[in-house]
Amino acid sequence: MRLLIVKLSSLGDVVHTLPALTDAARALPGLRADWAVESGFSAIPARHPAVDRVIPISLRKLRTDPLTRRSWLDLWNSHRALRAQSYDLILDAQGLYKSAIVSSLCRGPTAGLSRMSAREPLASLAYRHCIEVPRPLHAVERVRRLFAGALGYSYPFMPPDYGLQRHGQGDARRLIFLHGTTWQSKHYPTESWKILIALAEKHGYRVALPWGNDAEKARAEILAQAGTRSEVLPASTLDGLMEILSLAAGVISVDSGLGHLACALGRPVVGLYGATDSSRTGLYGGMGQNLQANLPCSPCLKRECPQLAKDDPSPTPICYQRLEPAFVWSRLQRQMNRRIASVY
Numbered sequence: 001m002r003l004l005i006v007k008l009s010s011l012g013d014v015v016h017t018l019p020a021l022t023d024a025a026r027a028l029p030g031l032r033a034d035w036a037v038e039s040g041f042s043a044i045p046a047r048h049p050a051v052d053r054v055i056p057i058s059l060r061k062l063r064t065d066p067l068t069r070r071s072w073l074d075l076w077n078s079h080r081a082l083r084a085q086s087y088d089l090i091l092d093a094q095g096l097y098k099s100a101i102v103s104s105l106c107r108g109p110t111a112g113l114s115r116m117s118a119r120e121p122l123a124s125l126a127y128r129h130c131i132e133v134p135r136p137l138h139a140v141e142r143v144r145r146l147f148a149g150a151l152g153y154s155y156p157f158m159p160p161d162y163g164l165q166r167h168g169q170g171d172a173r174r175l176i177f178l179h180g181t182t183w184q185s186k187h188y189p190t191e192s193w194k195i196l197i198a199l200a201e202k203h204g205y206r207v208a209l210p211w212g213n214d215a216e217k218a219r220a221e222i223l224a225q226a227g228t229r230s231e232v233l234p235a236s237t238l239d240g241l242m243e244i245l246s247l248a249a250g251v252i253s254v255d256s257g258l259g260h261l262a263c264a265l266g267r268p269v270v271g272l273y274g275a276t277d278s279s280r281t282g283l284y285g286g287m288g289q290n291l292q293a294n295l296p297c298s299p300c301l302k303r304e305c306p307q308l309a310k311d312d313p314s315p316t317p318i319c320y321q322r323l324e325p326a327f328v329w330s331r332l333q334r335q336m337n338r339r340i341a342s343v344y
Contacts, residue, residue: 001031002085003151005045006103007093008057009038011238011257012281015264016139017093018048019160019285020147025050027153036082036102039074043239044261048163055081059098082106091150092127093143095119100126111150117142140284160285162264170247175205175332176262178253179223180216183303185275186255188323189316190219194226195325196252201227203333205249208233210241210258250336252328255281263288268335270328274319275300287339289331293319 003024007017014037025031032052035045039056046054057078062071087108092099095118103110104126111129115121124130131149133142140160148155179193197207207230209220220232236244245251245262251269253259255276260283263269268287271278277299278290292298298319300306305317 001028001088001151003031003033004082004087004090004106004108005033005035005093006090006099006106007035007037007045008059008096008099008102009041011041011044012260013094013139014038014041014044015162015257015260016281016284017143018044018162018164018264019140020093020143021048021050022161022163023144023156024147024151024153025163027148027156028151031151034087036078036106040238043237043242044164047242050163057102079105089150091147092123093146095123097123099123103127113146138279138284139281162285164242164264164266170249172249173205174247174249175200175207176245176248176251177207177209177223178251178256178258178262179209179219180212180258181254181256183255183275185300185302185305185317187317188254188272188320190222192320192323192325192328193223196329197223197227197230199325199329201229206230208244208248210236210244250332252332259283268332268339270332270335272320272323272328274298274317274323275302275305277301287335289335291323291328291331293322295319295322 007014021033033050034053034055035051036055036057037045038060039058042054042056045051058074062075065071082105090103090106090108090110092103092112095113097120100123110127112127114130114132115124117133118124129150131146133145145155181187200207207227209223210233211217211220224230224232245267246265248267251262251267253269254272259269259271263283263286266286269283271283271290273282273290274293278292282290307318
């Protein structure tokens with residue numbers, strides 16, 4: 001069977017789709033998949049053993065730079081790649097208008113979430129086969145049920161397998177702290193990060209701090225000054241970050257796509273959740289543990305903390321006051337010890 005998966009973004013959503021493809025490959029011997037994805041995330045599906053071809057689509061580039069010839073040429077090349085062959089099924093695993101449009105451009109029958117299940121209900125009009133999937137489930141489980149319904153196999157009641165190929169033995173004394181995120185309400189306080197770095201170094205670890213833009217780099221440089229063995233990593237591609245994450249002894253992450261990627265790579269990860277709901281979009285499976293703030297307003301699902309004054313020069317969401325650094329560190333230690341025990 002020849003399958004085209006349309007899951008364009010974001011980073012975490014792409015990662016959440018991997019276990020469903022693993023399920024499908026096990027249930028349907030001989031299944032091979034191509035995957036249409038936002039260009040910046042191509043490295044993720046490329047590592048799954050059931051994926052033959054990744055079709056990069058630069059929709060974000062078109063949105064931010066719509067007047068250049070390069071943007072439109074890239075889009076035309078993506079269109080040609082989508083039309084290069086026919087498929088037994090084109091599965092829109094996103095349920096958005098943009099993914100429905102991409103699906104409709106391809107050659108073959110389409111399937112996707114039903115009107116009641118899709119995030120953007122009218123996207124379901126683009127599909128020949130609409131699959132009902134309950135909403136109150138973790139994102140990984142929703143996609144797994146979508147694949148099972150669309151491809152006609154029984155849902156496998158087993159832990160998720162992300163299928164990512166990993167290389168190397170790892171660095172037993174190097175931790176990765178993922179401090180960068182797009183929402184103001186997801187940021188863990190700088191002073192709390194500094195305490196975590198001090199705790200890590202006290203226990204003989206080195207901390208590496210990735211960054212993805214100028215603001216994150218500036219924060220990483222401030223955090224690195226809290227220790228003597230911490231480092232700000234150089235700029236890296238997503239593929240390079242995957243290698244770095246796959247070798248880490250442990251990871252602490254705010255709610256970010258890279259945190260989900262570290263979990264998918266089998267690393268011990270502690271995720272910090274305040275504004276967002278870890279039961280729906282938190283770390284899932286593997287060695288991941290979610291720490292959800294215990295406040296009546298959490299999760300608020302808002303980009304900015306409604307409890308803070310708008311003129312606060314250095315806003316710190318209130319919910320993270322419940323996630324004290326010493327407790328976070330103890331949870332990471334437990335996850336790392338679990339992994340060591342599983343190896344031996």
